Amino acid sequence: MAFRSATPATTPPSVALIIVLALLTAVTPFSVDMYMSAFPGMADEFGTSASMVQLTLTTFLVGLAVGQLFIGQLSDRLGRRSPLLIGVVACLTASVLCAFSPSVEVLIALRFVQGFAGAAGVVIARAIITDRTRGSQAAQLYSVMMVIGVLAPILAPVLGGQVVAGLGWRAVFFALAGLNLLMLFGAFFLAGESLPVENRRPAGINAFARSAVSVLGNRRFMGYTLALGFAAAAMFSYISASPFVLQNIIGMSPRAYSLTFGACALAVAVSGVVSARLVRTTSPRKLLLCGVSAMVIVTLLMLLNVTVGGVLPWVTVALMAGFMATVGFTFANATALAIGEVRYAAGTGSAIIGFVQYGLGAVASPLVGLAGEHSAVPMGTVMFICAALAATALSVLTRGHVPGGESDWDDCEVESLVPEAVGSSTD
Template structure:
């Protein structure tokens, strides 16, 4: 009984819970951004090619996508806590095995396992919020979680560079194992079961497939999910191409590039903070429209200035800052709006949202990265196309959708999160 007691205690409990959920969901940026500067060293140490090293990134993202599709629906059946703890322990083991990898083939395989098991934290962090909050309160919690999680892309490249210089590329994976240990401790002490037995799905693969079918037939859910996923695709296009655009084309040094990358991540974080403060007055849907509109306008301006002015440094960097910052208004609100449509199957809904996000990233990132080695046009074009598709789905598939049940005034079904301000 007492399932929700620890979740809804006032004071520090909610802030601590959001902190550990943000850390659990931050495994992706840490595991992606921290080891990127080590690619040349890994090629030499493992006697392999750049393509094979790049494959370690692709397999991680594919593992992350696949893991969410498996773990999310299973959590609707077995609850959140056990899959979360098991997945995080497995991720720790996989991180250690990555650090010990004797060959590139071993590393590629273990990166898939690391992504698959790490998906537990990513998918279940969203599912827990959907279990315990509704409406604008859920949107605020998602935005706050994104704010905390937004620190990861700022810290990861800088932290990774320092680790690689001192301990080599294997040191990065030992640090990731240490982060996994922190996640296990935090999850064990702070994350209680948020899905009581009476709200769980019946057993069997047939039922799991039926749950997924119901989620996929929900048009507003699909609209908000595709809005989120293609907005994230624009971000991954920027992440994949920015080392070439900012260093090879604009001419920034490695340290200046890290600072510029961090500044853009801070812009996204600041926008998430603003979103969390404004959502109770403006509403998550309106903020999503503003964010997607800004992303679309910024990407269009970026492509124009690159094509017609030859990638001038200051305007290009300013437009990248504006465009990336706009995502702070989209990601938390679109996540909340999507999962609000399928609260009965929060794990499945969270899984499809996350899997689509990282599948598109796994496809777009290497293509944009390779195509944009000597030109900024592929990056800007990919960002514009992704933003345009995001806007199309938002405008055509979410009409009339609301954050049920809070907007109908059914406050009994909305669990508050006191202490989160």
């Protein structure tokens, strides 16, 4: 049998629900960006190295990756609502505990828990969109959500810089707990169940393995997912290195850094709006190809800047903003294209997307600190390599995806994506 889509594409989420879903996905940028201006100070307080402090980011991303893999499959089995509410409550608890961390080792462990629990919001928000929409409508909605959600990386470093300067880095985690509480209220009152019982997938490890194999066996899904994952790795390399590059090398204060970082993040909002408008007349695949190609060019220029260019302040900031602009064309379109390939297992597909995205980000983030706090060369190198790998995955694994007309979505119907053997194997 072929799996049916959970909810007809003619019943898209309400505006209020879109805002709630955007807030749920905002847990990542808020949890990452708000405390980054405190990295040098945290290293001094704990008497540790930059790499150890950066591990608090790495373990958060690892938890986020692993959590999505687990919670995504669970939401295909139990529905979206219950795992979402439990995850948000656990994330709130972990945020409070992070504020009382007595050592960097305890903070590293708690950040894993915070990321694992926060994964519920990220993976289930994507699954709800897939339950309710399809095609170019889904691509537009992902872009709109990204534009709403991009307020987080714009506001987070600015607010975080003020909080850190006035109250210290521990207050950041109390602020995150408050945000988690707001998300909990929104999810409880607005995020109803979007996956009917008859469309839920079987329980058990074997069922999950069959679902995962069918998803991982889709070449185009893996191409779009790896393109997204390597692009995310480039972004998290930039995020992890930027406090040290802009403060220790260029000489910005924590407040100046937070304002600069927020201004660079504004480029994502602008490019996201442009992408959301262009997707009405231009295929998401073409927009994705343009975004990834631009990312390769910008990161190559960044590599030249941090090696032979001497890390010129205005050039560095301009290239950072240019890099973030490419993200607006990459993330939403890659996500929509990837998950559109595996609509029959939206939770599992969303989980694998998240696992790859944040798993590769977790691997890349600590690499930028290998040369110490006063070198930008690792940042430029890792960003360029990741962008090049994103372009390679996109061009090689999605080769031959030439749908009719200007839309990529004729190939994304559930019936054409799910072989009869896969459907019958899970009856």
